[in-house]
Amino acid sequence: MDVIALDDPTEAQIREWHDVVAAVHAGDPAGDPAPDLERTARGLLGAEPGARRRLWAASDGARLLAVAALRLPGEPGADRPAEIDIQVRPDHRRRGLGGRLLAVAAEGLRADGRSSVIAQVLAGTPAVPFLESHGFECVLTLRGMLLRLDDVPAERVARLLAEAPAGYRLVRWRGVVPDELAAALARAKHAMADFSEYEGTLWDALRVREMAEIVAKRGDDLYTVAALSGAAIAGFTEVVVPSGCAGRAAQYDTAVVPEHRGRRLGILVKAEMLRWLAEERPEVREIETDNSGDNDHMLAVNEELGFRVERESLEYQAATGALPASGA
Ligand SMILES: CC(C)(COP(=O)(O)OP(=O)(O)OC[C@H]1O[C@@H](n2cnc3c(N)ncnc32)[C@H](O)[C@@H]1OP(=O)(O)O)[C@@H](O)C(=O)NCCC(=O)NCCS
Structure with a gap:
C-alpha cells in the first residue's frame, strides 16, 4: 500500500x-x-x-x-x-x-x-x-438542524415580517457584498466572534469578499439578507444554494450585533430569507444549519422557525x- x-x-x-x-x-x-x-x-x-x-x-x-x-x-x-x-x-x-x-x-x-x-x-x-x-x-x-420548507406555512413567514421592529430597513443581495456595505458586513461578522474564537482571525472587508468568492468559485449561490440601522448592519443571515442543488440549501452565518439584540432581528432576517428563496429558488425544499450547542438563543430562533435537530457534529x-x- x-x-x-x-x-x-x-x-x-x-x-x-x-x-x-x-x-x-x-x-x-x-x-x-x-x-x-x-x-x-x-x-x-x-x-x-x-x-x-x-x-x-x-x-x-x-x-x-x-x-x-x-x-x-x-x-x-x-x-x-x-x-x-x-x-x-x-x-x-x-x-x-x-x-x-x-x-x-x-x-x-x-x-x-x-x-x-x-x-x-x-x-x-x-x-x-x-x-x-x-x-x-x-x-x-x-x-445539525434541518428546516423542511413544506412545514413552514407562508402565513408564519408573513406574520414574522409584519412584526418587524421599527427603525430597520431590510436589504438583500446575491453573491459578493456590494462595496458600500462591505465594511459594515465585516463589522457585523465580528458579532459572531464569540462563537468562533478558535478561528482566531478577525473579519475585514477583504475576508468578507474572499468568503463570497470561494462560494462562487464552487459554482454555488450565496444569498444574504441584512437589517440596516442607518448605514450600519444590525443583523444579517446568509444561505448558500449549492449548484445542482438537490433541494437542500445550507444556512451560513447569522448574527445580530450586540447593541441590536433582543428585538427579534435574527428571526426577521431569516423570515425575509425564506420569502426571498420561495420566490427566487422554489426548488429549495430544505435548509440545513449547524448551531453551536451552547448558542441557546440561535437554537430558539431556529426552533421557532421550524428547524428540527437532526444530528450532532463535533x-x-x-x-x-x-x-x-x-x-x-
Ligand atoms: C475515521 C476514519 C478516517 C478512520 O480510518 P481508519 O483507517 O479506520 O483508522 P485507523 O485504522 O488508522 O485507526 C487508528 C485508530 O483509531 C481508533 N479507531 C478508528 N476507528 C475506530 C472505531 N470504529 N472504533 C474505535 N476506535 C477506532 C483506534 O484507536 C484505531 O487503532 P486500532 O485499530 O489499533 O484500535 C474512517 O472511519 C472514516 O473514513 N470514516 C468516515 C469519514 C470520517 O468521518 N472522516 C473523519 C474526518 S477526519
Whole structure:
C-alpha cells in the first residue's frame, strides 16, 4: 500500500477519489444528499482564493482505498488552523490507513508552519475514537438542524415580517457584498466572534469578499439578507444554494450585533430569507444549519422557525506537535 500526493490530480484520479467519497457516503448514510462527481472535482481542482489545498491518497496499486485533504487558509505559517478531512473505504478500516494519512498530512502541516488543525465530524461515528486516539480534542459541539420548507406555512413567514421592529430597513443581495456595505458586513461578522474564537482571525472587508468568492468559485449561490440601522448592519443571515442543488440549501452565518439584540432581528432576517428563496429558488425544499450547542438563543430562533435537530457534529482540534510523525 502506497501513500501518494495528488496535488495536481488527473481526471482519472478525481474519479477514483470520488469513488472513495461515494463508498464512504453509501456506508455511513447520514441522510445527506449523495455527493456528485462534478462537485468532488471542483473541490479538488478549484484554486480557492485565500487558501491552498494539499491532497494525499492511499492506493493498493489498482484503486484508491483512502483519501485525505488538508485545507490551508491564508499564507504559510498563518495563525489560522488548517482543516483536515480523511475518508477510508468502509471495507478497509481499522488497518491503519486513516492513521497513515493523518501522519502524512501532519508533515504537510509542519512544512506549512501551521500550529494546529481542526476536523468536523459526526458524533457517534468512528471518526470520534479515531481523532481522540491521535491527539485531537473536542472544542465545539454543533447541532445539525434541518428546516423542511413544506412545514413552514407562508402565513408564519408573513406574520414574522409584519412584526418587524421599527427603525430597520431590510436589504438583500446575491453573491459578493456590494462595496458600500462591505465594511459594515465585516463589522457585523465580528458579532459572531464569540462563537468562533478558535478561528482566531478577525473579519475585514477583504475576508468578507474572499468568503463570497470561494462560494462562487464552487459554482454555488450565496444569498444574504441584512437589517440596516442607518448605514450600519444590525443583523444579517446568509444561505448558500449549492449548484445542482438537490433541494437542500445550507444556512451560513447569522448574527445580530450586540447593541441590536433582543428585538427579534435574527428571526426577521431569516423570515425575509425564506420569502426571498420561495420566490427566487422554489426548488429549495430544505435548509440545513449547524448551531453551536451552547448558542441557546440561535437554537430558539431556529426552533421557532421550524428547524428540527437532526444530528450532532463535533469540531475537533489538535496542535500539530501532538500529531503522529510520518513513519512512526
Ligand atoms: C475515521 C476514519 C478516517 C478512520 O480510518 P481508519 O483507517 O479506520 O483508522 P485507523 O485504522 O488508522 O485507526 C487508528 C485508530 O483509531 C481508533 N479507531 C478508528 N476507528 C475506530 C472505531 N470504529 N472504533 C474505535 N476506535 C477506532 C483506534 O484507536 C484505531 O487503532 P486500532 O485499530 O489499533 O484500535 C474512517 O472511519 C472514516 O473514513 N470514516 C468516515 C469519514 C470520517 O468521518 N472522516 C473523519 C474526518 S477526519
